């Protein structure tokens with residue numbers, strides 16, 4: 001993953017067949033990351049003698065902004081997804097919700113009745129994860145969240161899903177200014193060199209209330225039914241605390257803030273206030289980013 005230089009030289013050369021020799025000669029001169037734009041498709045062998053000619057075929061040397069990497073971590077329902085989506089829109093970043101990867105495997109395990117301690121099968125499933133698995137509508141349920149948390153303690157599962165996330169981060173996404181990932185270990189394990197690391201927190205009670213409100217909005221709970229609401233609140237709070245405990249105490253990549261993360265306690269902040277503060281931090285760390293809206 002590239003997450004260091006602010007500016008990358010963009011070198012445009014004429015034809016694909018010039019690329020091989022050009023890349024060799026570039027090794028002699030290049031001291032920084034570069035991006036190559038090649039027109040034409042033909043491949044040819046060329047001698048060293050013509051290296052100078054290739055150098056002459058350089059069209060232009062210009063600079064573009066390097067892709068920005070932003071990491072957002074935190075416990076369940078602290079507002080990671082809301083913030084990451086909003087920053088992705090504002091700065092035109094590609095967003096990956098890494099929790100969805102764990103949910104997709106948890107969902108499959110539930111569907112196929114695979115026990116959560118069957119490491120071999122779960123690792124196999126994880127290594128075959130495809131982007132189609134992430135659009136399954138059942139991924140957002142609480143049962144799937146618990147399953148995701150349980151399978152996430154398996155190091156082999158984490159390795160396979162990290163490979164998926166790294167592939168996403170290292171892919172050049174044309175027309176975007178970078179990537180933003182949210183999850184539990186983005187700033188500590190997945191993108192330790194991220195330009196900006198945000199760690200969100202909020203009290204368990206406030207987070208449970210936010211989840212409860214989601215159920216009301218989805219029509220799964222009637223606002224006026226106080227007894228049902230109270231019972232559901234207690235269940236959601238208990239699930240959430242149990243998940244926090246598992247996610248923070250596992251031996252591989254536990255949930256924690258990276259040392260250089262900016263921690264935002266969102267307990268008494270509205271979603272808009274969180275975005276405004278995060279935007280300020282991002283602009284300070286990545287002044288080259290252009291705002292889209």
Ligand SMILES: Nc1ncnc2c1ncn2[C@@H]1O[C@H](COP(=O)(O)OP(=O)(O)O)[C@@H](O)[C@H]1O
Nearest residue numbers: 076077078079080081082210214266269270271
């Ligand atoms: N600062 C906030 N104040 C109030 N509600 C919020 C805030 N941030 C997010 N929410 C709401 O809380 C719920 C959980 O947020 P979400 O972004 O899904 O959390 P996470 O991705 O951390 O699980 C959503 O319904 C969202 O609209």
Ligand SMILES: Nc1ccn([C@H]2C[C@H](O)[C@@H](COP(=O)(O)OP(=O)(O)O)O2)c(=O)n1
Nearest residue numbers: 075076077098099102148149152183184185
């Ligand atoms: N990077 C990640 C993301 C999620 N997980 C695990 C741990 C979490 O409890 C589950 C579900 O994560 P998800 O972010 O979807 O959950 P919330 O939206 O925060 O409730 O997956 C993880 O271990 N590492």
